[in-house]
Amino acid sequence: MKTWKYLIPLASVAFGLWACGDESNASSAECTTQECLEKALLDEFGEFNADSANQALLDSINAALQNMAGGDSTSASGNVVDNPQGGEQTGTTTGDTSSTGSDPATPADSGFVNPTQPASDSGKTAVGDTTKPIAADTTKPAVNPVVTSSASEGTPVVVSSSSVVAETPVTTTTFKEDHRDECQIGDIPSSVNNAKLPDPFMGLDGKRISSKADWKCRREEIGAMYEKLMFGAKPRKPEKVEGSISGKTFTVKVTDKGKSASFTVEISGAGTKDKPKPAMIGFGGGMMGNSCGSLGGSLSGLDIAQIIFNPDNVAPEGSRGSGKFYDIYGSGNEAGTIMAWAWGVSRLIDALEKTPEAGIDVHHLGMTGCSRWGKGSLAVGAFDERIALTIPQESGSGGASLWRVGAQVNKQKGKQFVQGLNSAGSEGNWMRTSFKNYDGKENTLPFDQHMLVDMVAPRALLILDNAGQEWLGEVPSNYCGQAAKEVFDALGATENYTYSQEGGHGHCQLPNGQFDEVKDFINKFLLGKDAKTGKIDYTKNTEQIKWNKTEWIDWTTPTLN
Numbered sequence: 001m002k003t004w005k006y007l008i009p010l011a012s013v014a015f016g017l018w019a020c021g022d023e024s025n026a027s028s029a030e031c032t033t034q035e036c037l038e039k040a041l042l043d044e045f046g047e048f049n050a051d052s053a054n055q056a057l058l059d060s061i062n063a064a065l066q067n068m069a070g071g072d073s074t075s076a077s078g079n080v081v082d083n084p085q086g087g088e089q090t091g092t093t094t095g096d097t098s099s100t101g102s103d104p105a106t107p108a109d110s111g112f113v114n115p116t117q118p119a120s121d122s123g124k125t126a127v128g129d130t131t132k133p134i135a136a137d138t139t140k141p142a143v144n145p146v147v148t149s150s151a152s153e154g155t156p157v158v159v160s161s162s163s164v165v166a167e168t169p170v171t172t173t174t175f176k177e178d179h180r181d182e183c184q185i186g187d188i189p190s191s192v193n194n195a196k197l198p199d200p201f202m203g204l205d206g207k208r209i210s211s212k213a214d215w216k217c218r219r220e221e222i223g224a225m226y227e228k229l230m231f232g233a234k235p236r237k238p239e240k241v242e243g244s245i246s247g248k249t250f251t252v253k254v255t256d257k258g259k260s261a262s263f264t265v266e267i268s269g270a271g272t273k274d275k276p277k278p279a280m281i282g283f284g285g286g287m288m289g290n291s292c293g294s295l296g297g298s299l300s301g302l303d304i305a306q307i308i309f310n311p312d313n314v315a316p317e318g319s320r321g322s323g324k325f326y327d328i329y330g331s332g333n334e335a336g337t338i339m340a341w342a343w344g345v346s347r348l349i350d351a352l353e354k355t356p357e358a359g360i361d362v363h364h365l366g367m368t369g370c371s372r373w374g375k376g377s378l379a380v381g382a383f384d385e386r387i388a389l390t391i392p393q394e395s396g397s398g399g400a401s402l403w404r405v406g407a408q409v410n411k412q413k414g415k416q417f418v419q420g421l422n423s424a425g426s427e428g429n430w431m432r433t434s435f436k437n438y439d440g441k442e443n444t445l446p447f448d449q450h451m452l453v454d455m456v457a458p459r460a461l462l463i464l465d466n467a468g469q470e471w472l473g474e475v476p477s478n479y480c481g482q483a484a485k486e487v488f489d490a491l492g493a494t495e496n497y498t499y500s501q502e503g504g505h506g507h508c509q510l511p512n513g514q515f516d517e518v519k520d521f522i523n524k525f526l527l528g529k530d531a532k533t534g535k536i537d538y539t540k541n542t543e544q545i546k547w548n549k550t551e552w553i554d555w556t557t558p559t560l561n
Contacts, residue, residue: 175363177236177346177384183217185224191444197404198447199555200454200487212491212560215457222451223383229445232335232432234343234383238328243351245358250307252344252351254328261324263313265348270305270359278361278526279305280391281345283369283376295368295391296510298518304526305360309348311376315340317428336431338398339383341376346384364388364526370508371472372428375399382455389525390456391518393464394508396472397424398431400453400463402483403442405476405552418473453484458493460525460533464514467503467541475545477501478538482547485536486557495534496525502540513540 186204200222201208209218227233238256245251245267253262271277280299299306315323321331325340335343345367352360366389369377374395381390392399397406397419406418416423425436438445453461463484465477481499488497498517505511510518520531538545 175386177349177386178220178223179216179385180220180223180236183220185221188221188225188228189446190229191441192446193444195404195443196554197402197450197483197552198445200451201490201555201558208558210558210560215487215491215560219455219457222447222455225447226382226452227339229438229447230431230435231339231342231379232333234335234339234346235329238347238350241347241350241354243355243358245355250348250351250355250358252348254324254347256328259328261327263324263344265310265313266308267358267360268306268308271361272359273356276356276359276361277303277305278364278366278522279307280366280368280522280526281307281309281348281380282367283309283311283341283373294370294508294510295393295518296515297512298510298515299522302519302522302527304366304522307348307360309345311337311341311344311373314344315429317372317430320429320433334432336429338376338379338430342379342383345380346386349384349386362386364528366391366522366526368393370394371396372430375430378452378456381459381461382452385459387456387459389460389462389521391462391464391521393510394466394469394472395463396469396477397421398449400449400465400480400484401473401477402448402450402480402552403438403445403476404448405479406473407440407442409473409475417470418476419471448480450480450483450486453480454487457487458491458496460496460521461488461498462517462521462533463499464510464517465499465501465538466505466507467501467538467543469503469507472507474501474503478545479547479552482536482549483553486553490557490560492560498533499536499538501538501545503542504540 188204192198199208201218203209203214203218204221209215235256238254240253240255242253242255243250244253248266248268249264250267251262251264253260265281267279269277270279280295282295284294313324315325315337317337321333323337323340325335325343326333329335349362349365352358352362363386365387367377367380367387368391369375370393374392375398377390378392378395378399381387381392395401397403401418403421406420409418410416410420420439421442422436422439425431425439442448453463463481465474465481466472467474478499478501481501485494485497485499488494498521500514500517502511502513517533517537520533523529524531524533
């Protein structure tokens with residue numbers, strides 16, 4: 001969507017004669033038409049789109065409208081807007097993420113926003129932590145408010161054709177995979193001495209973050225730690241990504257490092273180019289009804305598309321270094337299959353963005369999977385901020401389950417009751433081969449899995465766990481769910497997070513008791529409907545788990561402003 005077209009109806013009064021200038025000799029009244037303003041803005045600024053912004057246009061609108069209202073003009077020109085998708089990034093950390101690149105660009109935003117607002121939906125606006133429908137005022141012309149953030153405080157200014165109104169504090173964000181190219185990553189320790197859960201608010205520079213804006217780069221630091229020590233590096237911004245649709249088959253072709261590879265996904269229930277639909281992406285041979293990654297009947301009646309992504313199409317687990325990911329990046333690439341899967345979903349989103357004919361609303365995408373694919377779906381949500389809703393199901397060790405607590409449980413039981421780090425670090429080629437060396441040394445990890453979960457914050461996250469599945473780690477998974485909530489609370493996004501644990505059902509067979517939670521999250525974060533979310537619920541467990549926060553957390557949770 002071209003943002004200059006989005007701004008035109010709002011800027012008409014502010015620009016008046018200036019917008020058309022001497023070239024058209026138009027009067028103020030004549031220059032309130034879209035055609036006139038389009039020509040004037042194009043002459044002055046060229047095409048102004050969402051990925052490559054001309055900040056001068058926003059400054060001019062603010063200045064003109066503020067002057068009309070008798071106030072001082074507010075400039076947002078202190079912000080630098082991100083490079084367009086697929087463009088050359090600066091300061092990117094690749095490979096060994098302990099080193100830093102060139103100085104990062106000044107961030108255009110804090111990254112703190114619920115990215116559930118579709119670019120084409122004028123009936124909704126992202127305010128605070130949720131996307132809510134806005135009733136149309138039929139007595140006035142329908143306009144879309146322009147939201148820009150103040151350079152000094154990050155407070156948005158909503159610009160209409162007649163006034164400037166201060167809105168609820170929230171910052172805008174660019175729809176992009178991540179913000180790594182804006183952040184300078186410090187030295188990543190390979191070992192610490194900490195029996196407690198590491199502090200997610202403590203930066204690599206030894207300073208605790210103090211604002212929501214700080215979370216953007218702290219999140220990238222956490223991601224860089226996981227890439228260096230556990231998952232391997234995720235290749236970003238390939239040279240070219242293409243998409244094509246034929247029936248239900250959507251083909252993604254990726255070109256990078258002088259090599260190309262293609263894989264397919266299956267799309268059902270899609271919308272059209274003009275009316276795209278939100279979608280759930282599911283890992284599996286069949287997300288809906290397959291033994292793994294199944295959300296079962298919980299999706300019944302929901303007006304969403306379903307995209308089935310078979311991870312084997314990108315990186316099969318059987319042989320390390322085989323599959324489409326490794327065809328491009330080499331069979332000796334350090335990344336395990338989980339990161340390869342996450343890369344594949346990111347490239348799928350790239351392709352969907354460029355292929356509106358597929359009928360998918362990329363601003364309302366969910367990701368799910370169960371068991372090993374639950375681990376993968378959590379990694380997808382953690383490493384791609386374009387995922388609006390993440391639903392990992394029974395992800396176990398390597399997913400939403402704490403390494404330190406699992407090791408403690410196994411020690412107490414005198415056997416491998418919960419899948420241990422060595423086992424998870426070796427199975428399925430999920431992780432870097434070197435990660436299994438932390439087995440028995442879990443307390444030396446500079447992170448634990450609550451921090452992988454936290455990387456999704458403040459976006460929507462529903463964790464579904466199965467009590468009574470010993471190998472999956474009933475206790476370490478529960479504790480992880482409890483500990484991860486601290487970051488969502490600090491960011492003021494409590495309603496965006498639910499941890500749900502229920503037993504008495506088969507592995508990857510969602511019980512009826514969790515259906516409503518799935519429906520509520522999809523309705524709220526993909527479909528923009530009102531729903532109640534945000535809780536920790538394991539009341540249906542046969543044996544109650546007692547979370548002792550002080551046993552595992554020795555840091556305080558800040559309120560980030």
